[in-house]
Amino acid sequence: MPRKRPTPAPTPAADPASGWDEVLSAFGPNPASPPPPAAPVTEAAAPAEGPLAGARAALERLSTWVPIRSLTRSHRRRIVEHLLTLDARDRYLRFGYAASDEQIHKYAAGIDFSRDEVLGIFNRQLQLVALAHLAFDQPVPGDPTRTMAEFGVSVLQASRGQGLGRRLFETAGLHARNRGIDTLFIHALSENRPMLRIATAAGAVVERDGGEAAAYLRLPPDSFGSQVEQALERHLGELDFQFKRQAQVISEFVESVAEVKAHFDASGRAAKE
Ligand SMILES: CC(C)(COP(=O)(O)OP(=O)(O)OC[C@H]1O[C@@H](n2cnc3c(N)ncnc32)[C@H](O)[C@@H]1OP(=O)(O)O)[C@@H](O)C(=O)NCCC(=O)NCCS
Numbered sequence: 307m308p309r310k311r312p313t314p315a316p317t318p319a320a321d322p323a324s325g326w327d328e329v330l331s332a333f334g335p336n337p338a339s340p341p342p343p344a345a346p347v348t349e350a351a352a353p354a355e356g357p358l359a360g361a362r363a364a365l366e367r368l369s370t371w372v373p374i375r376s377l378t379r380s381h382r383r384r385i386v387e388h389l390l391t392l393d394a395r396d397r398y399l400r401f402g403y404a405a406s407d408e409q410i411h412k413y414a415a416g417i418d419f420s421r422d423e424v425l426g427i428f429n430r431q432l433q434l435v436a437l438a439h440l441a442f443d444q445p446v447p448g449d450p451t452r453t454m455a456e457f458g459v460s461v462l463q464a465s466r467g468q469g470l471g472r473r474l475f476e477t478a479g480l481h482a483r484n485r486g487i488d489t490l491f492i493h494a495l496s497e498n499r500p501m502l503r504i505a506t507a508a509g510a511v512v513e514r515d516g517g518e519a520a521a522y523l524r525l526p527p528d529s530f531g532s533q534v535e536q537a538l539e540r541h542l543g544e545l546d547f548q549f550k551r552q553a554q555v556i557s558e559f560v561e562s563v564a565e566v567k568a569h570f571d572a573s574g575r576a577a578k579e
Contacts, residue, residue: 372473373546374539377424381434385424386414388434391462399498400460402518423481427470432550435465438474440482444491454489455482459501472504477539479508483525484536490523 377385389397389410397405405413417424421443427436438459446452457478461470479490492510494501496519502512505521512521 371542372427372470373543374473374477375426375428375543375547376540377419377426377437379419381424381426382414382417384426384434385417385437386411388426388437388462389414389460392460393463396460396463399495399501400458402493402495423478423485425474425477425481427465427474428547428550429465430550430553432547432554433462436461436470436474438478440478442482442485442487446489452489453487454491455485455487456491456493458492466500471500472507475504475508479523479525480532480536480539484528484532486528488525488527490525492521492523494519494521 389400389405390407392400394404397403397410401409401413417439421441423440423442425438425440426434429435436459438457441456441458444454444456446454455478457475459471459474461474482490490510492501492505494505496502496514496517498519502519502521505523506512508523510521510523512519
């Protein structure tokens, strides 16, 4: 499809972090909390106001930080579970057709982790609530000098409207630019307003063709800052996952101790009686 240079993205709204809620929110989305404010978009959309603009954008990103983890082959089962949870309409929006369970298994089995990037967001129960697939090496028709990656995403119903889709999009853009990709491509149905909203807010150019839409976001070249940001996010995402895993292990241990205690209490009472 023909491509155009995207218009500059809007300036992200300032959202200073304050209080423990923001600190705790760094350990994962809390379904009980109200949706966080919209996160700022990629550096492509950062305001060009001088040397402090980048630092301010980074601080704003931090205030709405969500741990995002790069997934590997070992997560295939969780990826399948996530996608199988999507209802028929969501599968249609995600894949462009109402993928059957079998097609989902096939899709997950076919992800090439050595080439592509798969990003995930886990909740406190380590359920994969949001998933993005960044497919690299996508050809740009008629322009072999250009490099493009295709972005596909899904967020479980209960976790929507909290900015997770947008955060995955930003992170995918960051990873793509750090791999020398100059364009992020999203294929969506024209009726998919949330997806197109995410793309246009980041500055993507949307081309509609009947019921389908193609969005193209031009990415800036990578920089030392963008590489550091990715490395930092990777470490924090990993730390968050391990933290949640430990918390789950401790919680299971406490539960089993409580079960054993209840068992002995009951048998002690029975012996007394
Ligand atoms: C598209 C999808 C990933 C969005 O996930 P999400 O986490 O709910 O998205 P966000 O919370 O980041 O919100 C995205 C934007 O869409 C807006 N939005 C949400 N629902 C909307 C609607 N019905 N109409 C218009 N805009 C809407 C939000 O307000 C937000 O914009 P804002 O930040 O400017 O307020 C999710 O709806 C989904 O998984 N859909 C099914 C699969 C799919 O469509 N994938 C995309 C094709 S690859």
